[in-house]
Amino acid sequence: xxxxxxxxxxxxxxxxxxxxxxxxxxxxxxxxxxxxxxxxxxxxxxxxxxxxxxxxxxxxxxxxxxxxxxxxxxxxxxxxxxxxxxxxxxxxxxxxxxxxxxxxxxxxxxxxxxxxxxxxxxxxxxxxxxxxxxxxxxxxxxxxxxxxxxxxxxxxxxxxxxxxxxxxxxxxxxxxxxxxxxxxxxxxxxxxxxxxxxxxxxxxxxxxxxxxxxxxxxxxxxxxx
Ligand code: ATP
Numbered sequence: 001x002x003x004x005x006x007x008x009x010x011x012x013x014x015x016x017x018x019x020x021x022x023x024x025x026x027x028x029x030x031x032x033x034x035x036x037x038x039x040x041x042x043x044x045x046x047x048x049x050x051x052x053x054x055x056x057x058x059x060x061x062x063x064x065x066x067x068x069x070x071x072x073x074x075x076x077x078x079x080x081x082x083x084x085x086x087x088x089x090x091x092x093x094x095x096x097x098x099x100x101x102x103x104x105x106x107x108x109x110x111x112x113x114x115x116x117x118x119x120x121x122x123x124x125x126x127x128x129x130x131x132x133x134x135x136x137x138x139x140x141x142x143x144x145x146x147x148x149x150x151x152x153x154x155x156x157x158x159x160x161x162x163x164x165x166x167x168x169x170x171x172x173x174x175x176x177x178x179x180x181x182x183x184x185x186x187x188x189x190x191x192x193x194x195x196x197x198x199x200x201x202x203x204x205x206x207x208x209x210x211x212x213x214x215x216x217x218x219x220x221x222x223x224x225x
Contacts, residue, residue: 128158
């Protein structure tokens with residue numbers, strides 16, 4: 001069977017979504033041989049290949065039709081879509097299924113001593129974030145001007161070292177914020193993992209694999225509810 005007739009699914013190589021994603025695929029009956037070194041893993045019992053990449057690469061791979069499906073956080077998806085729209089790049093995809101893991105929120109957090117008096121008190125301030133597009137959209141919708149500095153990790157340290165006034169970062173329990181003397185003041189986006197599909201039409205072989213896989217994914221999600 002050629003590569004074109006195997007359905008290609010992008011998933012996070014390692015990180016917060018990778019264990020749940022792998023467990024979901026296994027519960028759908030896919031026999032995965034995920035060896036750490038291999039970027040493209042063959043599913044032994046179905047014509048499916050799993051491409052293991054950085055989370056932030058998944059939306060683009062699906063939007064460009066390199067992968068047929070992807071499992072990624074809505075935060076990463078929306079940030080990429082906004083960024084690509086701005087650059088005039090292709091940003092279409094279908095959100096096929098909302099999954100019930102990877103829940104978190106993108107929030108603005110300020111140092112404990114900051115006197116928060118509503119969104120207007122953020123006007124003119126500088127924020128460290130991995131999600132400049134989502135933050136920018138929030139600022140525009142709320143009529144405030146902000147600056148941002150892009151950090152891919154350790155965002156919560158930025159105010160303490162004088163890099164930014166506040167941060168805009170993902171939160172689940174809030175423990176990391178608290179440990180860094182930060183207080184959540186505005187939730188700007190709620191996120192869960194999603195199964196996304198390329199907008200590029202699938203050939204009949206791939207479509208029939210998808211027709212087998214989708215009800216299984218939906219069944220696993222229902223069983224977990
Ligand atoms: P990668 O390093 O693979 O490009 P990443 O830096 O976003 O991606 P992780 O920190 O593993 O990697 O997060 C993956 C996804 O997990 C996030 O994009 C988000 O959708 C979800 N997530 C759930 N809870 C949290 C949390 N508390 N902090 C960060 N991400 C979370």
